[in-house]
Amino acid sequence: MMSAYVDEELTGVEMMEVRSHAYSCRNCGHELEEMARLKRLLSEMPPPEPSEFMAEKIMATVRASENVVHPRLQIRWTVLAGGVAAVAAGYAIAMVSRATAEPMQAVDRMEPTIDLRQDRAYAVGGDPFAGAPMVVPVSR
8 A cells, every 4th residue: 555655546535544654653654765765766767778679579570470370260260250141141031021021000100299297398209110109308
């Protein structure tokens, strides 16, 4: 928790609790001072310089990994793509056959009305898809 205190990652209440304890406990107060000093020293250090060959090593690793073909993964993706295509085709056929088997029926449309109750307005009308009456609040 002291590390989080030094990094200012605690909530306000937690910060106050740690600070209060550090003032009353000599060991914890000393450790907190050491952690703060170490953080300050580390933040003053310059960032390390990468070696001159680092970019070349990274690019060589990337190129080597791009050339590797895993046949098992390629087969899995092919099977998966075929399965997805088969399911999509089956769904499309089912939807087309259902649409031709059941003719669409006209839905009686209700004229929307406004009903005021308890300082709220409600729109009452018919659901255009199912024909069921529906009530929707239009004000808050």
